[in-house]
Amino acid sequence: MTTRLxxxxxxxxxxxxxxVLPDVxxxxxxxxxxxxxxxxxxxxxxxxxxxxxxxAANGYFVYATARKDxxxxxxxxxxxxxxxxxxxxxxxxxxxAVEMITKAGRGLYGLVNNAxxxxxxxxxxxxxxxFDLVMGVNVYGPYRVTxxxxxxxxxxxxxxxxxxxxxxxxxxxxxxxxxxxxxxxxALTDSLAQELAxxxxxxSVIEPGSYASEAVSNLAKRTGVELRSTDLSAEKPPDExxxxxxxxxxxxxxxxxxxxxxxxxxxxxxxxxxxxxxxQLNEGQPYTYDRDAxxxxxxxxxxxxxxxxx
Numbered sequence: 478m479t480t481r482l483x484x485x486x487x488x489x490x491x492x493x494x495x496x497v498l499p500d501v502x503x504x505x506x507x508x509x510x511x512x513x514x515x516x517x518x519x520x521x522x523x524x525x526x527x528x529x530x531x532x533a534a535n536g537y538f539v540y541a542t543a544r545k546d547x548x549x550x551x552x553x554x555x556x557x558x559x560x561x562x563x564x565x566x567x568x569x570x571x572x573x574a575v576e577m578i579t580k581a582g583r584g585l586y587g588l589v590n591n592a593x594x595x596x597x598x599x600x601x602x603x604x605x606x607x608f609d610l611v612m613g614v615n616v617y618g619p620y621r622v623t624x625x626x627x628x629x630x631x632x633x634x635x636x637x638x639x640x641x642x643x644x645x646x647x648x649x650x651x652x653x654x655x656x657x658x659x660x661x662x663x664a665l666t667d668s669l670a671q672e673l674a675x676x677x678x679x680x681s682v683i684e685p686g687s688y689a690s691e692a693v694s695n696l697a698k699r700t701g702v703e704l705r706s707t708d709l710s711a712e713k714p715p716d717e718x719x720x721x722x723x724x725x726x727x728x729x730x731x732x733x734x735x736x737x738x739x740x741x742x743x744x745x746x747x748x749x750x751x752x753x754x755x756x757q758l759n760e761g762q763p764y765t766y767d768r769d770a771x772x773x774x775x776x777x778x779x780x781x782x783x784x785x786x787x
Contacts, residue, residue, distance in 0.1 A: 514583040515726065516540040516574075518565055518622060519592030521548035523690045524640060524715045528589060531719040532726075533557035540578060542592070565592045565618030571625045578629065585629035587726045590619035590639040593658075595696055597651050607700065608654050615658035619665065627673075634677035638725040639666055640718075641682045643738065643747045670733060681725040684747075686738030688715040713739045732783070 515532055519525040520541035529541040533555050541552040542563035553560035561577065563570045578585055593615045596607055619639055630637055644652060645659030662682055670680035689712045721735040738744045759765055766774070 513586040513727075514538040514540060514578075514581075515587040515589065516542065516561070516578065516585065516626065517589050517591060518542045518563060518618070520552055521545065524685065524688070524718050525591045526552075527715045527719040528591065528722050529558060530555065531716075531723060535723070538583060540574075542574070565622055566613045568621065571621055575625050575629070578626075584633050585626060586633045586635035588623065588626050588630055588635070588637045589722055589726070590622055590637070590662075592618055593640065594699075596654050597696065598654070599651055600653050603654055611654045611658050615655075616661045619662065623665075623669065631673065631676050631678055636726045636731065637669065637673070637678065637680045638722055639680075639682050640722075641666070641684045643684050643686050643736065643743060645682075645684060646747050647750050666733065679731050680733070681731050682734055683718060683721050683725060684734060684736045685715065685718045686736075686740075686743040686747075688712050688718060688739060690715070 515537050517525055517529050517532075517539055520529045520539075521543040525541075529539050529552065533539045534557075537557065539555075539558045540561050541555075541558050542561045543549050543552060544562065544564050549560040549562060552558055561574050563574050565571070594611055596603065596611050598607070623637060623639075627637075629635075639662050641662040642655075642659040644656045645661075645663045648656045648660075666680055666682040673680060717739070718737050721737045725731045725735055736744065736747060738747070755771075759771070
């Protein structure tokens with residue numbers, strides 16, 4: 478790790494560890510919050526904990542997952558929360574959670590795939606076991622959990638929300654494995670949304686920027702590598718991320734993507750990267766569009782976009 482690590486750490490998007498499944502007495506029409514249950518994966522700290530606390534405080538029933546006994550005890554002490562032991566890399570844990578929630582009889586309205594880990598390192602330096610861990614938690618985890626709970630979500634015509642990252646759009650040096658895992662969540666969201674729309678299920682991805690998180694300090698503990706800065710506690714708490722998750726789950730017409738960043742610089746960097754990729758796709762090929770055609774496409778897309786928020 479070089480002195481550039483400080484910059485890299487500043488770009489780390491808070492890891493998402495949440496899967497939310499609302500308690501659904503799923504009937505036709507609008508469902509009241511007292512009928513809705515939400516499953517949040519990776520709810521012990523950071524974004525997952527904040528999502529759990531917000532939804533529970535607003536009257537939703539939350540199945541909050543964690544792996545450690547002390548975390549399960551702390552989550553279970555929150556009103557409207559039932560702690561569930563779940564390691565998203567273990568099929569037996571997922572199957573047990575499905576059975577438990579099915580037997581509870583509340584139904585399942587929302588799923589928030591939030592559990593995740595962060596890693597830093599070049600392609601040359603990243604060890605295979607670290608790469609496998611990141612893919613197992615950040616990619617296979619959401620895929621397995623979504624596949625397992627999809628029947629319950631479909632039965633309630635509910636919502637599936639995955640915590641991605643602006644790193645699912647950006648790609649920086651020493652971020653290859655982590656960015657790959659978050660790019661995968663963009664693809665999963667788009668494919669799943671098209672598959673489930675005919676069944677009445679809506680799918681979104683939340684793309685946080687840099688918020689307070691233990692993700693990097695956990696990386697240091699896991700790998701034993703001393704990083705120059707592992708304290709992201711000075712960053713803003715992820716209240717804005719939890720707000721976006723609640724909107725994705727419960728507003729009448731959820732967006733496909735919710736980019737949530739703490740400052741304009743991160744928003745500009747992310748949008749500019751999308752424009753740069755558009756130019757790269759368009760340049761020097763037999764069907765290249767000129768500026769006027771591109772502006773027309775942009776105007777057509779913007780005609781259905783939501784206005785700027787405060």
